[in-house]
Amino acid sequence: MSAQPPETPCGAEVLIRCLEDQGVEYIFGLSGGAAIPIFDALVESSIQLVLVRHEQGATHMADGYARATGKPGVVLVTSGPGATNTVTGLFTAMMDSAPIVVICGQTLTGNLGKDAFQEADVTGITYPVVKHSTLVRDANDVPRVVRESFHLANTGRPGPVLIDMPKDVSEAPCDAPLDPPIDLPGYSVVGHAKAPDVEAAAALLARSRRPLLYVGQGAVISGAGKVVTELAEKLRAPIVNTLLGKGAADETHPLHLGMLGMHGTAYANKAVVDCDLIFAIGARWDDRITGNVDEFCVNAKKIHLDVDEAEFNKVLRPDVCLHGDARLVLEDLLPKVGPLDTEEWLATCEGWRERYPLKYPKKGGLRPQHVLDRLNALTEGRAIITADVGQHQMWAAQFCRTRNGRNWITSGGAGTMGFGFPAAIGAQFGHREKEVWAVVGDGGFQMTLCELATAAVHKLPVKILVINNNFLGLVRQWQEMFWENRLSGVDLEGNPDFVKLAEAYGIKGLRIRRPGDVDRKIQEAREHDGPVLLVAEVVKEDNVFPMIPAGAPISSMIIEPPKERMEKPSGST
Amino acid sequence: MAAPDLAPQPEAAPPVHTISLYVTNKPGVLVRVALVFARRGYNIESLVVSAAAKGDFSRMTITCSGETTTLEQMIKQLSKLVDVVHATDHTGTEAYETEIALVKVAAPLEARTEILQIAEHFGAKVADYGTDSLILRAFGSSEKLNAFIALLRSQGLLELVRSGKILMARGLDAT
Numbered sequence: 224m225s226a227q228p229p230e231t232p233c234g235a236e237v238l239i240r241c242l243e244d245q246g247v248e249y250i251f252g253l254s255g256g257a258a259i260p261i262f263d264a265l266v267e268s269s270i271q272l273v274l275v276r277h278e279q280g281a282t283h284m285a286d287g288y289a290r291a292t293g294k295p296g297v298v299l300v301t302s303g304p305g306a307t308n309t310v311t312g313l314f315t316a317m318m319d320s321a322p323i324v325v326i327c328g329q330t331l332t333g334n335l336g337k338d339a340f341q342e343a344d345v346t347g348i349t350y351p352v353v354k355h356s357t358l359v360r361d362a363n364d365v366p367r368v369v370r371e372s373f374h375l376a377n378t379g380r381p382g383p384v385l386i387d388m389p390k391d392v393s394e395a396p397c398d399a400p401l402d403p404p405i406d407l408p409g410y411s412v413v414g415h416a417k418a419p420d421v422e423a424a425a426a427l428l429a430r431s432r433r434p435l436l437y438v439g440q441g442a443v444i445s446g447a448g449k450v451v452t453e454l455a456e457k458l459r460a461p462i463v464n465t466l467l468g469k470g471a472a473d474e475t476h477p478l479h480l481g482m483l484g485m486h487g488t489a490y491a492n493k494a495v496v497d498c499d500l501i502f503a504i505g506a507r508w509d510d511r512i513t514g515n516v517d518e519f520c521v522n523a524k525k526i527h528l529d530v531d532e533a534e535f536n537k538v539l540r541p542d543v544c545l546h547g548d549a550r551l552v553l554e555d556l557l558p559k560v561g562p563l564d565t566e567e568w569l570a571t572c573e574g575w576r577e578r579y580p581l582k583y584p585k586k587g588g589l590r591p592q593h594v595l596d597r598l599n600a601l602t603e604g605r606a607i608i609t610a611d612v613g614q615h616q617m618w619a620a621q622f623c624r625t626r627n628g629r630n631w632i633t634s635g636g637a638g639t640m641g642f643g644f645p646a647a648i649g650a651q652f653g654h655r656e657k658e659v660w661a662v663v664g665d666g667g668f669q670m671t672l673c674e675l676a677t678a679a680v681h682k683l684p685v686k687i688l689v690i691n692n693n694f695l696g697l698v699r700q701w702q703e704m705f706w707e708n709r710l711s712g713v714d715l716e717g718n719p720d721f722v723k724l725a726e727a728y729g730i731k732g733l734r735i736r737r738p739g740d741v742d743r744k745i746q747e748a749r750e751h752d753g754p755v756l757l758v759a760e761v762v763k764e765d766n767v768f769p770m771i772p773a774g775a776p777i778s779s780m781i782i783e784p785p786k787e788r789m790e791k792p793s794g795s796t
Numbered sequence: 797m798a799a800p801d802l803a804p805q806p807e808a809a810p811p812v813h814t815i816s817l818y819v820t821n822k823p824g825v826l827v828r829v830a831l832v833f834a835r836r837g838y839n840i841e842s843l844v845v846s847a848a849a850k851g852d853f854s855r856m857t858i859t860c861s862g863e864t865t866t867l868e869q870m871i872k873q874l875s876k877l878v879d880v881v882h883a884t885d886h887t888g889t890e891a892y893e894t895e896i897a898l899v900k901v902a903a904p905l906e907a908r909t910e911i912l913q914i915a916e917h918f919g920a921k922v923a924d925y926g927t928d929s930l931i932l933r934a935f936g937s938s939e940k941l942n943a944f945i946a947l948l949r950s951q952g953l954l955e956l957v958r959s960g961k962i963l964m965a966r967g968l969d970a971t
């Protein structure tokens with residue numbers, strides 16, 4: 224080390240320089256021996272370190288930041304347990320195509336494979352849950368690896384990318400140029416779809432009388448919301464969106480029927496059953512959408528637009544596949560279509576909307592749906608809402624009508640409890656000026672609530688709405704409906720007093736007990752200039768409807784609470 | 797001694813495919829490829845990895861069995877791997893294919909003549925002449941080697957090592 228000129232930076236310093244060049248504003252992380260050189264290099268950096276309390280939280284913060292801003296979120300952790308604590312976050316980001324870059328310290332190169340202290344085979348452990356990963360063995364590779372990792376994370380179908388940095392690589396001198404060319408011969412990004420496929424899609428649309436646009440996360444990622452709406456207006460076609468595609472096209476638009484799928488609106492699902500053409504735009508026919516796939520839209524033509532070719536023919540065989548970026552392809556398609564004769568169809572959909580509205584009992588205690596309905600009304604659908612996983616998530620998805628895809632953030636593909644609150648922290652870092660609400664259940668919140676400290680330290684104005692039913696509610700609902708109400712492992716006795724908990728962290732705590740308190744307490748939380756934990760003590764045993772039992776055809780949707788016990792569902796979860 | 801195993805594969809057996817991957821020569825690429833197969837429950841029967849003509853790249857030739865529709869999707873998942881430049885299913889194409897087998901057979905004096913006759917018939921060479929055993933080296937299509945090995949089973953086959961199939965597209969087509 225002493226032989227080289229003092230001005231040669233080390234791998235860690237170059238790493239941080241390269242992150243600055245990528246425009247990174249925040250790093251969410253937690254240190255440890257193997258990562259100390261990188262944390263040391265951060266001292267001099269313009270990048271702000273957000274010290275988390277658990278590495279899983281860091282990954283969800285980076286994920287929430289990424290989904291709210293469209294820019295990759297960055298995580299920095301140490302080797303061994305620090306790195307393994309990121310696995311759930313990587314999986315969550317992978318399932319929902321969220322661009323995060325996770326940098327892990329690693330033991331010395333010479334120790335690899337020898338069970339050295341805090342040595343985990345991190346690239347090995349994470350292969351199935353990353354878009355790509357690199358174990359850096361030479362400090363001079365750092366600039367190229369960083370450029371490639373950011374390029375991979377946030378182009379094509381985005382996803383998590385991992386960089387494993389052995390300590391000696393972080394400390395070794397690096398005099399490689401900072402802007403080396405990207406060398407990824409096996410990776411290419413598609414833009415426009417093939418012209419004949421676009422023509423074929425236009426021809427199919429032209430013959431449709433009952434078209435339906437089914438919009439997913441891909442539309443949010445590509446910024447296709449505006450052109451989706453234009454397409455719907457031009458065709459005079461209704462829109463439905465997935466849990467993750469919420470708000471890609473404004474859900475308050477008159478042509479929008481809201482969310483489809485297992486807990487979607489009845490009118491969205493009825494439209495799916497009766498359409499003669501379904502056009503998937505950045506959506507992947509997930510089993511929560513199709514139910515029993517053999518009975519899904521059997522008589523409807525299917526068009527599938529996706530940036531990821533591996534999604535085509537995976538679940539079902541569409542009539543036309545459009546391989547490309549959602550926004551670019553729809554912009555190409557738009558001039559090739561004209562108004563369709565859908566007057567009757569739109570009237571039918573409107574009829575369903577009137578006949579089967581989302582509703583909830585107004586009596587019998589504080590209803591979670593009521594709280595979320597009011598949150599939506601009071602924030603006018605303009606706040607960023609992150610939701611955790613469970614009943615509250617489904618109610619939030621139903622009642623919060625999202626006007627912009629980046630204002631709705633939740634773990635869909637993975638269904639990761641504990642995601643919602645840290646994701647809100649990340650989103651708030653990305654948008655300091657915006658109102659951000661985390662809607663969480665009492666179960667999931669307790670999985671990552673240690674990040675209350677992070678919110679408090681940074682005086683983030685993030686609002687946490689705990690829908691407290693003292694149960695693992697969604698599981699309890701399944702046990703009630705399909706398992707003779709044999710409750711097993713769902714009672715959250717021992718819950719803390721959440722208001723006191725907030726206060727212990729120096730955070731304002733508020734409680735809603737009665738329906739009459741709802742508006743006032745939400746407003747009080749909104750007006751407070753700092754983090755607030757607002758706990759709604761809701762009725763314990765409410766259920767989410769409509770519901771399509773897992774694996775059943777969509778037509779078997781249950782709109783009202785059933786009177787008799789149901790068959791056990793054939794679908795997995 | 798075992799009876800000659802000439803029976804064709806049972807009808808229900810899933811079809812065998814040969815696919816060729818052109819990959820960047822980076823650590824971990826083999827694991828990433830293998831995981832795609834493992835996740836879909838696809839059985840790899842042989843796998844050959846070797847350097848390609850251009851440095852920094854490797855070839856993988858994989859024979860595997862499973863449903864054709866699953867394979868179609870797996871090829872796309874393989875192509876999606878950042879380290880895979882392209883993945884091609886050569887099943888049913890006219891590509892040139894070959895494989896090498898080394899077979900060790902017990903060769904007591906009274907059986908030698910017949911073993912050597914079989915070897916000659918299949919164009920196999922004697923690679924090692926021992927007092928009690930022979931190593932035969934045969935190459936050719938996998939089907940031919942199957943037939944060869946089946947005949948030798950009745951002669952007391954002691955060990956078998958096959959290289960796995962390798963293949964190259966004919967003419968100017970890229971493999």
Ligand SMILES: Cc1ncc(C[n+]2csc(CCOP(=O)(O)OP(=O)(O)O)c2C)c(N)n1
Pocket residue numbers: 611612613614615616638639640641663664665666667668690692694695696697698
């Ligand atoms: C990490 C994790 N563990 C378990 C589950 C299974 N699960 C799905 S919803 C749910 C209940 C969530 O309870 P809570 O957070 O209280 O929300 P509620 O459903 O009551 O609104 C469980 C246990 C999961 N999705 N994620």
